[in-house]
Amino acid sequence: MQRSLTKYRIGLGIIGLFTLVILAVVLVQASATRQDQKTEDSANNIATELNNYNGYSLTGPAPNSLPEAGINNAPSTISYTKTGRHSYRFCVTYKLTSNDFSASSLAQNVVARGVGAGTNYNANQYYQGSYSYSYLYINPIHHKGVNCQDVSGYTANFNSSI
Amino acid sequence: MDNNPKSDYHEYEHQPAAFTPSENLTDMATAERPHHRPPEHHSFYPQTPPPPPPPTRVAPPQDPIPNPPAPQSMVPQPVVKVLSPRGVEYVFMTIALVTGAIGLASALLAVVNGNYSFSVLYFPLALLLVSVPVFSWLFLRLKQAELLDPAARLDASKRRSTQFIQISSFVVCFFTLIGFLATIFAKLSGSYSGSIMKVILDVLVILVVAGGVLFYYWRDEHRLS
Numbered sequence: 001m002q003r004s005l006t007k008y009r010i011g012l013g014i015i016g017l018f019t020l021v022i023l024a025v026v027l028v029q030a031s032a033t034r035q036d037q038k039t040e041d042s043a044n045n046i047a048t049e050l051n052n053y054n055g056y057s058l059t060g061p062a063p064n065s066l067p068e069a070g071i072n073n074a075p076s077t078i079s080y081t082k083t084g085r086h087s088y089r090f091c092v093t094y095k096l097t098s099n100d101f102s103a104s105s106l107a108q109n110v111v112a113r114g115v116g117a118g119t120n121y122n123a124n125q126y127y128q129g130s131y132s133y134s135y136l137y138i139n140p141i142h143h144k145g146v147n148c149q150d151v152s153g154y155t156a157n158f159n160s161s162i
Numbered sequence: 163m164d165n166n167p168k169s170d171y172h173e174y175e176h177q178p179a180a181f182t183p184s185e186n187l188t189d190m191a192t193a194e195r196p197h198h199r200p201p202e203h204h205s206f207y208p209q210t211p212p213p214p215p216p217p218t219r220v221a222p223p224q225d226p227i228p229n230p231p232a233p234q235s236m237v238p239q240p241v242v243k244v245l246s247p248r249g250v251e252y253v254f255m256t257i258a259l260v261t262g263a264i265g266l267a268s269a270l271l272a273v274v275n276g277n278y279s280f281s282v283l284y285f286p287l288a289l290l291l292v293s294v295p296v297f298s299w300l301f302l303r304l305k306q307a308e309l310l311d312p313a314a315r316l317d318a319s320k321r322r323s324t325q326f327i328q329i330s331s332f333v334v335c336f337f338t339l340i341g342f343l344a345t346i347f348a349k350l351s352g353s354y355s356g357s358i359m360k361v362i363l364d365v366l367v368i369l370v371v372a373g374g375v376l377f378y379y380w381r382d383e384h385r386l387s
Contacts, residue, residue: 005305012298015266019290022269026283033280101277103268103286110364111334113341 032095039077040138043092046071046078047136050090054153062088062151087152090136097144248307249319251300256323258297259375260330265289267371274363324379331376338368 046066053069054060063069066080074080077093136151245253268286272278308315342365348354349361 004309005302008302008305012294012301015262015290016294016298018266018269019287019294022283022287022290025278026280026287029278029280096279098279098281099277101272101275101279101282103271103275103277103282104264106271106275106364107267107368110341110345110361110368111337113344 029096035077036094036096036098039075039092039094040140042073042075043078043090043138046074046080047090047138051135061085062153083150084152087150089148089150091146091148092138092142093146094142094144097142099141245319246317248304248314248317249323251304252317252320252323255297255300255304256327258293258300259327261289262293262297263371263375265293267367270367270371271364274367275360321383324383328376328379328383331372331379334372335369335376338365338372341365 049071050063050069053063062082062085064082066072066074079091079093081089081091083089134151134153136149139147139149265286265288269283269290272282272286277283304314304320314320342361345354345361346358349358
């Protein structure tokens, strides 16, 4: 009887081993994910303050530095550089890549295509170039490393000499 | 006009009798309650010889006819349908199996699509961490019980659970294959922009998990019969 159960024990053991590997991967990434989450929260708070400082169309001049806009507690993973009177570059450094991939959505979509209800599911990947907006937007989809956004006001295009 | 109050009474007295106790008692004894007729030897009824039996033809021998079933109202009907004690364990195992299969397929889909990030893997991991030990314990326990007592494999509650698993996994495999072909055709027409290699890997993962479950229980069911 024990022999006939051995093959089932081996199969279940393989699945258990796979589970342990996934557990190790998740635990290794836990601290980096927590750090990235703190960075993203700080970046969102700074973005709100910067957008309120100059208006969402950057009508006013960009601040020379973050402390000038009243932001004194920016973490080292966030950098601000003024590139013009009405433009600046905002960079955030992440430890891990983040996208909106969802395995359950993917599986549902594969099966749903069988009943004619699926879509061309593709997880949104981070756009490798830098974004350019008239206001600062922190994208939750990002890649590992430095992610920058260039912000320039509409008035900068017309009154660049001011 | 007769003002004597007795006249009415007199008139009533001359009404024909509507009820004769002796006649009606006889009617009740003979007509209304035929089965309660006293036996023939009772002195009240005359002793008459039984009539000769009517001439009958001898019927050819026939096959014995089984007794007709009792009326439906006489058969005890269960008002509460319960699972057998083993059947409850099979339902637990079914829940753990379905949950674990979803977790395993999700984790494998993430891996084949190159997504190892925390946010993608943490929920499939939670599913696997709970369902794999529970399923393993219940599966080995029930398998051992089946080996000790082969009659347990015919338990109706068990077959209900395993048939549910077979039907569910068949539906998943069936529509996955249709979806795969639909994606191939969409790719040929240029209306699908994704990687066809990833679609093949995704379909393979789903077919390995759902098809593996279907194959195991299909074989198990047909080994019974």
